[in-house]
Amino acid sequence: MIQFFTIREITGYLKEKQLQNRSIGFVPTMGALHEGHLTLIRQSKSENDLTVCSIFVNPVQFNNKEDLEKYPRDLARDYKMLEETGCDILFSPENKEMYPDNQPEPLDLEFGMLDKVMEGKFRPGHFKGVAIVVKKLFGIIHPTRAYFGKKDFQQLAVIRHLVHSLEIPVIIVPCDTIREPDGLAMSSRNMRLTVTERQTAPIIHHVLCKVKEKAGILPVPELKAWAVRKIEENGKMHVEYFEICDKEHLLPIENWDRKENAVAFTAVFLGTVRLIDNIELFS
Numbered sequence: 001m002i003q004f005f006t007i008r009e010i011t012g013y014l015k016e017k018q019l020q021n022r023s024i025g026f027v028p029t030m031g032a033l034h035e036g037h038l039t040l041i042r043q044s045k046s047e048n049d050l051t052v053c054s055i056f057v058n059p060v061q062f063n064n065k066e067d068l069e070k071y072p073r074d075l076a077r078d079y080k081m082l083e084e085t086g087c088d089i090l091f092s093p094e095n096k097e098m099y100p101d102n103q104p105e106p107l108d109l110e111f112g113m114l115d116k117v118m119e120g121k122f123r124p125g126h127f128k129g130v131a132i133v134v135k136k137l138f139g140i141i142h143p144t145r146a147y148f149g150k151k152d153f154q155q156l157a158v159i160r161h162l163v164h165s166l167e168i169p170v171i172i173v174p175c176d177t178i179r180e181p182d183g184l185a186m187s188s189r190n191m192r193l194t195v196t197e198r199q200t201a202p203i204i205h206h207v208l209c210k211v212k213e214k215a216g217i218l219p220v221p222e223l224k225a226w227a228v229r230k231i232e233e234n235g236k237m238h239v240e241y242f243e244i245c246d247k248e249h250l251l252p253i254e255n256w257d258r259k260e261n262a263v264a265f266t267a268v269f270l271g272t273v274r275l276i277d278n279i280e281l282f283s
Contacts (some may be wrong), residue, residue, distance in 0.1 A: 001083045003090045007098075007140050010091050012190055014052075018142060022049035026170075027141035028134060031055040032072040032188035036178035038085045038146040043175060045086055053140055054091040055099050060104050061129030068136055091141070098136065099109040105131050111161055118248055118265055119154050119276070127158045127174045134159055136169055146170050151177040151185045153263065153278045157250055177277075179205065192273045200236050201275060206267055207231050208279040211244075211264050215281040216256050220244055233267060240274070248278070 004010035014024065025044030031038050037053075044051040055078055062068035075092060081089055095102070107128065113121070115127035138146070147155050161171055178186045182196075183205035193201060207230045214223055228239045245252050246261045253262060262281040267274060 001079075001087050001090055003079065003092060005093055005097065007093065010052075010089070011140055014141065015051075015087075017050055023144040024048060024053045026141050026146045027051070027053045027138070027146075028137050028146070029053060029055055029187070030057045030071065031075065031078050032191060033078045033081050034178075034190075035188045036151070036186035037276065038081060039178050040175055041082065041085045041087050041150065043173070044145065044147050047173075048144060050088045051086075052086060052089040052091060052143065053087050054137055054141070055095075056091075056093055056098060056133065056137075058098075058133040059095060060099070060132055061126050063123050063125050072188055074098065089107055098133070104129075104132050105136065107135060108114060109162065109165055111158055112249070114154070114158050114161055114250055117154075117245070117252075118241055119267070122240055122267065124199065127155065128237075130155055131158060131162050135166070135168070138163075138170055143170050144246065145173050147173045147175055149175050149177060151187065151277065153247075153265065154250060157248075158280065183209075185275075187275065189273055189275060193232060197236070197270050197273065200234065201270055203231060203234070203265065204275060204277050205279075208264055210268070210278060212279055212281050215244075215262060215264075216259055220254055220256065227264070227266070231266070236270065238269045242266045244281070 025043055025048030027040045041051060047101050059068055077146050090202060120127055148159060156174055163170060163172055182202040184202045211223060211227050224242050225243060228242050231237050231239050243252055243265045244262055247263045247267060248261060260282050263278055264281055265278045267276045
């Protein structure tokens with residue numbers, strides 16, 4: 001695996017490959033890699049001539065400075081995992097390489113309600129920061145395909161909107177959420193859970209599965225209220241939001257008239273760790 005730290009070096013290398021008509025798969029990450037990330041790498045390898053992974057903890061998408069400081073970082077560990085998985089190229093720039101003078105390039109693009117509901121409501125500016133860095137990375141890598149996990153379903157919708165609106169020539173490939181054997185969605189934030197919290201965390205997915213069973217039977221408001229009660233009943237978790245939305249526009253639904261598009265989303269605090277998850281209700 002080849003590692004690049006500067007934009008000039010990686011663009012020079014990839015330009016030569018692109019002139020050879022070699023397809024490039026791209027997996028953007030913030031590091032603290034886990035099996036979910038590695039699954040994306042494997043899928044990219046099966047569909048492209050070259051696979052590039054980026055590791056960059058993007059400060060622009062954090063609206064909480066403490067959250068940014070606590071984000072786990074272990075580049076040596078991540079490098080080893082990528083190498084063992086067969087990744088071809090790692091791009092791991094410093095902040096000053098991506099944002100000279102600490103000034104991100106402005107992005108004049110509206111996302112409608114996609115960046116204002118759920119995560120956007122509780123983390124204002126987050127998705128604008130995600131869009132800024134993803135646009136810049138796409139401009140550096142020029143991938144044929146880019147891979148994103150459905151665990152971050154709202155992020156995936158924002159990136160699709162970005163690509164469509166700016167006519168960026170890349171295929172966005174959504175990939176299923178990878179879970180631990182007990183159902184907990186794999187996430188870099190799981191590293192921050194205590195042993196007791198880790199034992200509690202699978203309740204989130206368990207409740208989502210029960211919501212899927214009850215969807216179309218209980219009225220939407222009643223089902224949402226039931227889910228919140230079930231997640232919070234042991235006193236260890238606090239639900240920041242639980243929404244049932246239409247998968248295209250991410251707007252809350254009030255009934256089951258278009259149930260085939262319904263997705264349940266939640267964000268839950270377990271101790272100081274904030275966990276998100278979702279489930280497509282009629283797929």
